[in-house]
Amino acid sequence: MSQTDFDIIVIGGGPGGYVAALRAAQLKLSVAVVEANHLGGICLNWGCIPTKALLRASEINHLLHDLGTYGFKADGVSFDFKAIVARSRAVSKQLASGVQHLLKKAKVPVFKGFGKLDGTASGGKRKVLVQPESGASQTLTAKHVILATGARARALPGLEADGKLVWSYREALVPDELPKRLLVIGSGAIGTEFASFYRNMGSEVTLVEVAPRILPVEDEEISTLARKEFEKQGMRVLTSAKVGALKKGKNDVTVPVEVGGKTETITVDRVISAVGIVGNVENIGLEGTKIKVDRTHVVTDDLCRTGEPGVYAIGDLAGAPWLAHKASHEAVMCVEAIAGKTVHPIDITKIPGCTYCRPQVASVGYTEARAKEAGYKVRVGKFPLMANGKALAMGEPEGMVKTVFDAQTGELLGAHMIGAEVTEMIQGFVIARTAELTEADLMETIFPHPTISESMHEAVLAAYGGALHF
Numbered sequence: 001m002s003q004t005d006f007d008i009i010v011i012g013g014g015p016g017g018y019v020a021a022l023r024a025a026q027l028k029l030s031v032a033v034v035e036a037n038h039l040g041g042i043c044l045n046w047g048c049i050p051t052k053a054l055l056r057a058s059e060i061n062h063l064l065h066d067l068g069t070y071g072f073k074a075d076g077v078s079f080d081f082k083a084i085v086a087r088s089r090a091v092s093k094q095l096a097s098g099v100q101h102l103l104k105k106a107k108v109p110v111f112k113g114f115g116k117l118d119g120t121a122s123g124g125k126r127k128v129l130v131q132p133e134s135g136a137s138q139t140l141t142a143k144h145v146i147l148a149t150g151a152r153a154r155a156l157p158g159l160e161a162d163g164k165l166v167w168s169y170r171e172a173l174v175p176d177e178l179p180k181r182l183l184v185i186g187s188g189a190i191g192t193e194f195a196s197f198y199r200n201m202g203s204e205v206t207l208v209e210v211a212p213r214i215l216p217v218e219d220e221e222i223s224t225l226a227r228k229e230f231e232k233q234g235m236r237v238l239t240s241a242k243v244g245a246l247k248k249g250k251n252d253v254t255v256p257v258e259v260g261g262k263t264e265t266i267t268v269d270r271v272i273s274a275v276g277i278v279g280n281v282e283n284i285g286l287e288g289t290k291i292k293v294d295r296t297h298v299v300t301d302d303l304c305r306t307g308e309p310g311v312y313a314i315g316d317l318a319g320a321p322w323l324a325h326k327a328s329h330e331a332v333m334c335v336e337a338i339a340g341k342t343v344h345p346i347d348i349t350k351i352p353g354c355t356y357c358r359p360q361v362a363s364v365g366y367t368e369a370r371a372k373e374a375g376y377k378v379r380v381g382k383f384p385l386m387a388n389g390k391a392l393a394m395g396e397p398e399g400m401v402k403t404v405f406d407a408q409t410g411e412l413l414g415a416h417m418i419g420a421e422v423t424e425m426i427q428g429f430v431i432a433r434t435a436e437l438t439e440a441d442l443m444e445t446i447f448p449h450p451t452i453s454e455s456m457h458e459a460v461l462a463a464y465g466g467a468l469h470f
Contacts, residue, residue: 013110016324153276379439412438
């Protein structure tokens with residue numbers, strides 16, 4: 001590649017990095033991407049996408065073993081676990097190739113190697129050193145550098161992944177065989193999704209959480225209902241639990257788990273450690289700069305600017321929430337700000353969160369408890385999916401929709417869902433929060449029938465004593 005000087009250099013090709021490059025190209029800015037591994041980042045290769053492919057397989061497996069509910073019979077239903085994993089990898093590969101095609105179409109050069117800040121060049125431009133896995137390094141220059149190096153799984157002492165008995169999300173995505181007994185440590189989105197996948201494929205699953213409830217960032221009622229549904233499916237759930245030192249055997253792991261002052265010893269075939277992430281801040285040239293790091297994440301302002309002029313940070317490298325769609329939105333916002341466009345900082349209470357377990361969980365905005373802590377007087381509406389015609393027709397009546405309104409202004413403060421396809425429905429409430437709609441706007445909105453989304457309307461009506469079907 002002959003060109004080495006650009007308007008923008010993006011270090012990292014994940015959902016933050018490649019989107020930043022594509023938007024820069026649209027705005028006629030010269031831009032390059034530096035990526036050490038795979039375009040698409042963790043999301044496309046080892047996170048969002050392959051897990052959803054696996055979860056789809058587990059949903060099908062569940063349905064195949066519940067055919068009687070729908071009036072069907074089938075004998076000898078089985079699956080090829082290696083083929084299920086292979087399909088997941090193929091989906092990831094296809095999408096990663098798609099990212100490569102998009103960058104090529106936009107005429108964005110991709111430099112293969114590890115990128116790091118390397119001081120300044122003449123004219124105050126930033127220098128970026130690109131070190132490939134083998135061969136000579138190369139120096140690029142740019143007016144602006146966007147750091148999008150992402151994050152990796154947190155490894156707690158004694159719970160480090162060994163690739164065989166103790167898995168991180170990477171090993172959990174590509175197992176050689178289905179473990180009969182599995183312990184999942186951590187009940188955030190990652191841990192809960194893996195626990196749901198393996199349970200629905202037939203593993204005996206124990207889900208352990210140090211907090212008093214699973215899915216601790218979600219509304220408490222949603223967490224409670226999720227636990228109830230998981231336990232109905234045969235999953236064992238332990239909360240307020242502390243995991244002791246692992247004792248590894250030849251092909252199993254013995255784990256002491258303390259709950260309520262009593263310690264129980266659990267023996268499983270495999271352990272998945274899903275206890276959070278840490279930002280990839282090492283070896284990217286932060287030393288000697290004005291960039292601050294707080295608990296492994298780069299500190300930025302509301303326009304993604306770091307303390308170092310001309311250097312920005314987006315996505316999982318920067319602040320919470322650590323979500324791919326937040327990274328992509330930050331990417332566009334950051335590049336547009338560089339281009340001189342008027343942009344609006346992100347309001348994290350308008351970012352949706354989705355967990356693709358069975359049943360699915362989705363939310364946006366304040367929980368009831370956090371709204372009250374923030375000083376709001378609230379009106380709360382709830383509607384159970386068991387009263388929704390489409391959910392009953394689908395055979396999936398488990399779940400509910402909950403809305404939280406400002407009692408004084410009618411502003412929708414938050415919405416929380418658990419049930420079938422709620423990850424597809426939450427965007428309706430995201431739009432409502434973004435557009436600052438009130439209860440009157442939502443009440444007057446016509447929802448199609450029969451759909452599960454009608455439960456959204458009913459939950460709004462319920463907050464004001466007007467639910468029609470419950």
